[in-house]
Amino acid sequence: MRKKKDLPLSILKSLEPFVNLRGEKFEVVDPKENLLKVIDKDLDSVFHFTIEKFQKSGSGPFIFWVIRAPKNLNDNGISQNWVEASAINGQFEAWIKLLDEYDTVKSFFDDPITKSFQEEFYAEFEIIDEDTDTNPLKTSQILFLDSYLEAVDNKLTEFITENNSYEITEIRADINSLRDNLTTKSKKWVVKNLTTIWAKIAKQGTKFIREFLVETKKELIKQSIKGLVELVIENIS
DSSP: OOOGGGSOHHHHHHHGGGTTOOOSSEEEEOOTTSSEEEEESOTTOOOEEEEEEEEEOTTSOEEEEEEEESOBTTBOSOEEEEEEGGGHHHHHHHHHHHHHHHHHSOOTTOOHHHHHHHHHHHHTTOOOOTTTTTOOOOHHHHHHHHHHHHHHHHHHGGGOOTTTHHHHHHHHHHHHHHHHHTTTSOHHHHHHHHHHHHHHHHHTOHHHHHHHOOHHHHHHHHHHHHTSSOOOGGGGO
């Protein structure tokens, strides 16, 4: 992994505006061997904005090797090119604009039912912490939510039929992804993905709502994540 003092100070200053950058549709993640990596928050998306390396352009300014997807309005593939440090912000804003347009364009691939349920559940949390976009849950909350998700995952296997096997498999994959990221993602990210899982469960029918989404269970999870009361795992059994 790179260290700060492995890089010229001017490169660090060029990247500094991205350090605490937050957005509804993107997330700045650990760049590992790159200089910067920003990803689409949609778990099913491979869109990203990555600065891989830099070099000096002769006697001119530093330039960055930028890899991003989508490329532009007409191509959702990968773009790779050298960009002057001073032009990075413009390139990044163009990438964000593409994410915004993907989010707002209407298509036959949208799922308005799941989206409606997700928005309903998300609105119930009312998380107003100032650090909701940056800080993770507390360890006690993580353990509580992980146990809850494990119980839901196991219980879902009892409801698989020939007609819903694809949807249940997708929900269980989402649960596993959420569990894998409980310690590395922000509170807001966790809540968004938890409520998306609830929405997909609700779409399966009233039997699923009664089994998995009764108000007492939802309230326990909401209060646990908000940290207003101390809860024990036995409460969700």
